[in-house]
Amino acid sequence: MTIASRTGVLGGTFDPIHLGHLAVAHAATHALALARVLLLPSRLPPHRPVDASASPDDRFAMVTLAAKTDEHLVPSDLELRRTGPSYTADTLRALHAAGYDRWQLFFLTGADAFAEIAMWREYPAVLDLAHFVVCARPGTPVTTLRGRLPGLAARMCLLGAAGEVADDETRTRVFLLDSPTPDVSSTEIRARARAGRPLAGLVPPEVDSYIRRHGLYGAHPDAAASGSPAAGTLHE
Secondary structure (H helix, E strand, O other): OHHHOEEEEEEEEOOOHHHHHHHHHHHHHHHOOOOOOEEOOOOOEEEOOOOOOOOOHHHHHHHHHHHHOOOEEOOOOOOOOOOOOOHHHHHHHHHHOOOOOHEEEEEEEEEEHHHHHOOOOOOOHHHHEEEEEEEEEEOOOHHHHHHOOOEEEEEEEEEOOOOOOOOOOOOOEEEEEEEOOOOOOOOHHHHHOOOOOEEEOOEEEHHHHHHHHHOOOHHHHHHHHOOOOOOOOOOH
16 A cells, blocks of 8 residues: 555535534544545435435535645545445445555544444444544544443554554554544534524635525525634534
């Protein structure tokens, strides 16, 4: 495996994509010298509903706009083209079929979501399909995961210098990335849009404009597009 071939995979509802998502992609890119990070909106998330006012095409359009803010980000409609729930194991196998080796793939997720990994479809086999990169979340530092998931502790490695993943790995790893990310929530963004409140500092300006232009989440096209953001949590 060469550094140039390393590919991050960041999936989610992206309803809408926000600066918390982008911060995770940015932190992982620099910590692991990733060549790219694929942004994959889920068609049918297994564990949460999607707001009916934003179609799959709308969510993909917002992801495409957000990807233009960083040359490492690549929008992908892989999950949107599949029917049924968007399970991580199925997505990783689809990427294998598209030519990605498991040693090249780094699946990005938050510490809060990874703490529930035992509930994921095809656990623990899903962990053999790619490296996992677990990012700290407010209230869930990565340093707590060894204690919460003792069965995976030997597989975990606190991520330090860029490029520390060896080419001769004999199994996929769980890398713990202790890097702060914004406390942002898609749920809060949708609520602010419905209330006509500013989204600045929560989503990229291009995504803000798209939400207002298309009236997503009840936003009014003439609503102000500036102001102070609200706090929230990166759950979506």
